[in-house]
Amino acid sequence: MTIVEKLTAGPLPRWFWPLLLGLNFLLHAPFFRLPPAGIHVWRQCNTMAVARNFYDEGMNILEPRVDRRNTTNGITGMQFPSYEWLVAGSYHLLGFHESLPRLINWLIYMAGVLAFYQLVRRVSGADWLGAVGAWCLAWSPEMYYHGINALPDVLALTASVAGLLWFVRWRESRHSGLLLLSLLAVTLGGLTKLQFLVVGVPIAVFVVRDLLQGRLSWPALAGLAAYALVAVGVPLAWYAYAINLIKASGLADFGLEIRSATDVATALAIIKRNLVSDWPELLLGYGGLGLLLVGLWRLLRHAPTHHAWFLPGVAWAGALLAYYLIELHQMQAHTYYMLPLLPVLLLLGVWGAAWLRRFPRAHGLFLALLLVQPGWAFIRIGWNRWLKGGPAIAPELFNPATRAALEAVTPPAALCLVGPDDSGCEYFYFLHKKGFGFDRPEQLLEKRSAGQPYVAECVTRGARYLYSDDSTTLRDPRLQPYLAREVTRVGDFQVWELRAAPAQP
Incomplete structure (x- = not known):
């Protein structure tokens, strides 16, 4: 009788489930403590931001909130946030830990x-x-x-x-x-x-x-x-x-x-x-x-x-x-x-x-x-995406110490202008900030419908701080009138207090 015949002839061997569950857990164990990382990190950040906002701002499952919210309350439409709500509940029970979404999903x-x-x-x-x-x-x-x-x-x-x-x-x-x-x-x-x-x-x-x-x-x-x-x-x-929520808020972070x-x-x-x-x-x-x-x-x-x-x-x-x-x-x-x-x-x-x-x-x-x-x-994912491939996020945001330093320098409730981040969510999530985003460096100075640059429009609407890791844009002379003072610099990231540009004489 061959090995296959022995394994398939009678009841399922008692070792099967301990082997499958144990090996699967073991090959995931090094990665449970990671924040969002790897391919499609933007999707992870969007999901975890909604979960954290349930935790921070209220557990009404009918009101999911995103971080890139401009001057709104962040409530917008998405798939039913069952997983996000479950994760937020775990935060209330055990505190905010980024390993919890991973353990729950496992x-x-x-x-x-x-x-x-x-x-x-x-x-x-x-x-x-x-x-x-x-x-x-x-x-x-x-x-x-x-x-x-x-x-x-x-x-x-x-x-x-x-x-x-x-x-x-x-x-x-x-x-x-x-x-x-x-x-x-x-x-x-x-x-x-x-x-x-x-x-x-x-x-x-x-x-x-x-x-x-x-x-x-x-x-x-x-x-x-x-x-x-x-x-x-x-x-x-x-x-x-x-x-209808998307239409009412104008926040289209989730494509339906x-x-x-x-x-x-x-x-x-x-x-x-x-x-x-x-x-x-x-x-x-x-x-x-x-x-x-x-x-x-x-x-x-x-x-x-x-x-x-x-x-x-x-x-x-x-x-x-x-x-x-x-x-x-x-x-x-x-x-x-x-x-x-x-x-x-x-x-x-x-x-x-x-x-x-x-x-x-x-x-x-x-x-x-x-x-x-x-x-x-493990080779295709564990090695290629988590070990060799890196986090697919800026090192200042991925490192816990520098991430905490960037978050702490501005008040939690202050509206911020954050970018360049074409995902619209990664920088916001890691910085734990809310407000206005920009996808491309040049977007800051693009003229809006009122004839003023986007940065001026954001300041007018309440943006108090600018987070960016694009030094070229931050040195642009056209941006200087809107930069009041540098709050901090961590690696490539700079945090500036914003101001309204002085009126032209």
Whole structure:
């Protein structure tokens, strides 16, 4: 009997979960204490700023606030701030620590791995295949990276998988509590990130099939109608409310619009990059991609058309394909927008694993595909993004001592002019300041609608201090009339008190 046969013949080995959870935690341990760092640091800063503003300014979940707020109160529209609110609650319990968002997201990430294990078990009927699915999800490089980042998509993925799992369990038992849990989870997933409502497509296929087969009573059908109304209606109502908040405040830090590819050539280039680079390197890892290719080959040759999950799975995949094409522009530089695809891709990979299990000569390949996953995730992410790649933020902001020094030199409530920062949030977050931002150095002196430079407009509206690490701009003679005195200089960063320019004689 081969190693693979021993591991898959009986119950799941007791060491599996301690190995998976322990190794995953160990390979993340050096990075839990990091502030926002790495690729997409702007997204982390925006998320953590909203969480900190809940903590500082009030826990009303209907009023998320950003830092680049001009003279407003900062309230604006965004995806439902479930993760941000949870993090803010942890700050109230334990104090403000930047490790908390990472630890919370890791726990959510592992909960998603456990939920996916249970889902795959029910789809496949085998514990060991559930373990393969859990292993591949845990070691997806994109999940390994964002599993400890302040990224709400991880919560949305976990909630959607759990919602589908609880729905499947409800179909088996008809316990109303499971349907309620499913409703809450699917709704939370859609609120947190609307694209995760796609998980409702396989649920709808199951419901239609059960209805045609006469398996649903009238009370059950009424409950399912209410389920659909709430699961879809509540997220749509939130996003309508969020769009109105953006219009009212004029603060468009969070994009809630559809972003498709601009033309066919661009679309094809994005698809090619995703398939050739993003999927093997980030979304799946090379081991997960290998299992997926085996599963796809089996699907094309012997489609399991009689399996209970075949039609729901095909419909789910079709809906995900539509989402992928509609949001194709976002797939160009945001691999995390492809996280809704992971469950379906990994289910196909699990089927590939089941086929490899049948052939002793393929067992070595099967083990190699699984064992390469954690190593590749750490090399591609832990080494490349956190260790070798650096924080992707100015050293004065990343270093705790210089960061604290820059924050302390101006009053907490003073409106500040901060930049140049094209993200509109990174400098604000690390400096713990609020007020006006500028994306480009030349923006400070650009004429506004009233005919005065942007810096003058900001001073008129209440900006008291300027934070900038662009020394060339700060030496510009045209800016000098607005600089009252230098407050401090830390590395490349200078802090100046602002003043209104004297009237021209």
